[in-house]
Amino acid sequence: MTVKGMEPRISDYTVRRLSIYYRILEEIERNGIEVVSSAALAEYAGTNSAQIRKDLSYFGNFGKRGRGYRVSVLKSEIKSILGLQRKWKVVLAGAGNLGHALNSYKDFARHGFEIVAIFDSDPGKIGGTWDGVAIHDIRDCQMIIERTGAELAILAIPGPSAQGAFESLRAGGIRAFLNFAPRKIEIDPQVHLRNVDITIELEGLTYALHSSRT
Amino acid sequence: MTVKGMEPRISDYTVRRLSIYYRILEEIERNGIEVVSSAALAEYAGTNSAQIRKDLSYFGNFGKRGRGYRVSVLKSEIKSILGLQRKWKVVLAGAGNLGHALNSYKDFARHGFEIVAIFDSDPGKIGGTWDGVAIHDIRDCQMIIERTGAELAILAIPGPSAQGAFESLRAGGIRAFLNFAPRKIEIDPQVHLRNVDITIELEGLTYALHSSRT
Numbered sequence: 001m002t003v004k005g006m007e008p009r010i011s012d013y014t015v016r017r018l019s020i021y022y023r024i025l026e027e028i029e030r031n032g033i034e035v036v037s038s039a040a041l042a043e044y045a046g047t048n049s050a051q052i053r054k055d056l057s058y059f060g061n062f063g064k065r066g067r068g069y070r071v072s073v074l075k076s077e078i079k080s081i082l083g084l085q086r087k088w089k090v091v092l093a094g095a096g097n098l099g100h101a102l103n104s105y106k107d108f109a110r111h112g113f114e115i116v117a118i119f120d121s122d123p124g125k126i127g128g129t130w131d132g133v134a135i136h137d138i139r140d141c142q143m144i145i146e147r148t149g150a151e152l153a154i155l156a157i158p159g160p161s162a163q164g165a166f167e168s169l170r171a172g173g174i175r176a177f178l179n180f181a182p183r184k185i186e187i188d189p190q191v192h193l194r195n196v197d198i199t200i201e202l203e204g205l206t207y208a209l210h211s212s213r214t
Numbered sequence: 215m216t217v218k219g220m221e222p223r224i225s226d227y228t229v230r231r232l233s234i235y236y237r238i239l240e241e242i243e244r245n246g247i248e249v250v251s252s253a254a255l256a257e258y259a260g261t262n263s264a265q266i267r268k269d270l271s272y273f274g275n276f277g278k279r280g281r282g283y284r285v286s287v288l289k290s291e292i293k294s295i296l297g298l299q300r301k302w303k304v305v306l307a308g309a310g311n312l313g314h315a316l317n318s319y320k321d322f323a324r325h326g327f328e329i330v331a332i333f334d335s336d337p338g339k340i341g342g343t344w345d346g347v348a349i350h351d352i353r354d355c356q357m358i359i360e361r362t363g364a365e366l367a368i369l370a371i372p373g374p375s376a377q378g379a380f381e382s383l384r385a386g387g388i389r390a391f392l393n394f395a396p397r398k399i400e401i402d403p404q405v406h407l408r409n410v411d412i413t414i415e416l417e418g419l420t421y422a423l424h425s426s427r428t
Contacts, residue, residue: 013227015421019414082417083424090416098315102412106373107396111413152419159320176419178412182321192422194415198316198392199325200233201408202304203296205366205390207229208406210297 012194014055018078020045021052025075037068087112089149091174093165094156095120095128095135098180102156103130116148117141119165138168145172152176159183226408228269232292234259235266239289251282301326303363305388307379308370309334309342309349312394316370317344330362331355333379352382359386366390373397 024044028036038049045052056062059081062074079085090113092099102108103115119138120126128135136144144150153174155162162181169177176192179185187193238258242250252263259266270276273295276288293299304327306313316322317329333352334340342349350358358364367388369376376395383391390406393399401407 012418015418016414018421019411019417022417081421081425083420084417088416088420096315097311097318101310101312101315101370104311105396105412107413108416111416113413113416151423152416156315176423178415178419182319192419192426194418196410196412196415197233198319198410199321199327200230201392201410202302202322202325202327202366203233203236203298204226204229204408205392205406206297206302207232207295209365209390211295212406 098156142172155179309339312370356386369393
């Protein structure tokens with residue numbers, strides 16, 4: 001239903017909600033539910049049905065008014081919109097504690113992400129393996145990226161090293177980065193970057209605690 | 215300027231943007247800039263000035279039309295809205311790799327968050343310390359929460375243990391949770407919960423790669 005190249009520029013927030021709808025649809029399909037109304041989907045997702053219809057309208061016309069969405073159809077449409085009809089190979093920069101936690105994160109495989117290489121600059125770590133994934137010198141990343149066909153990178157490194165690691169991986173051809181370093185990465189227009197900023201998440205909570213204590 | 219208890223129910227997305235504006239204001243203040251237009255602030259934040267005016271309008275009238283915002287004033291107002299005029303004590307559930315990475319995360323202190331205790335159920339870890347922070351038996355959490363005055367918790371534990379840890383900490387009086395476990399936590403209405411779902415972030419990137427490759 002999606003016409004490639006015809007999508008309007010849609011926001012990260014919309015894409016994030018699509019991921020959430022997708023998870024909900026997976027769950028209700030497991031529970032044997034075949035049709036879901038936008039109102040019910042909205043309730044599961046903690047939003048409203050106008051938002052759901054608006055989010056989906058960017059990509060086509062998925063439901064019949066008053067009839068709800070067919071769960072399996074909507075799920076597979078969203079899967080395709082998100083590019084999840086195939087697997088994606090990921091490299092991980094940073095063989096520290098965060099890198100270790102991410103490398104053993106069971107949910108990646110279930111969602112179609114495979115960590116194919118780990119990079120670090122510490123000679124004490126290079127040459128080792130974690131759960132069968134080799135730790136390489138980041139200076140060799142171009143070769144490894146080419147060999148593995150990786151397309152995404154996770155930056156799990158301290159702030160001061162983040163920009164340099166980004167540039168090495170970018171030179172190796174990676175165009176999509178998930179950054180955990182609390183540092184702004186300077187990118188070029190061909191790059192897609194998402195930042196996971198844990199203090200921003202905590203501030204969402206302090207806001208909630210602070211504003212509800214009146 | 216904020217009238218406590220008078221705020222409309224504002225979305226997590228608005229609060230997240232306030233955190234981003236706050237970081238930008240900190241940075242431009244460091245650069246000696248005293249006044250900023252909503253257009254300039256929007257450009258730094260990757261949004262538009264209508265969005266900025268709308269986000270700020272929930273909390274009061276911060277700028278004079280055509281004159282821009284005073285950086286120091288707006289910064290301190292947002293700081294106060296987010297509840298950051300004081301420090302917050304945080305407990306960390308999970309002494310695994312992710313817990314270790316979070317406990318050594320330098321940015322927490324800079325943003326006013328202090329990890330005061332770590333909880334686990336592994337007898338081999340209980341009794342140890344990480345960077346001076348003691349690892350306690352999660353069964354003792356109620357006492358430790360009371361003693362330390364912690365108000366937030368980070369769940370850095372595997373999915374199957376997440377709900378149980380949540381319930382222990384909730385019984386200890388914690389009302390705000392940042393959850394890294396890839397598992398839906400069932401909460402009560404007094405609880406504020408944020409989930410960090412790394413696969414959702416990666417899907418934002420696969421969407422971008424997939425939809426730009428036309």
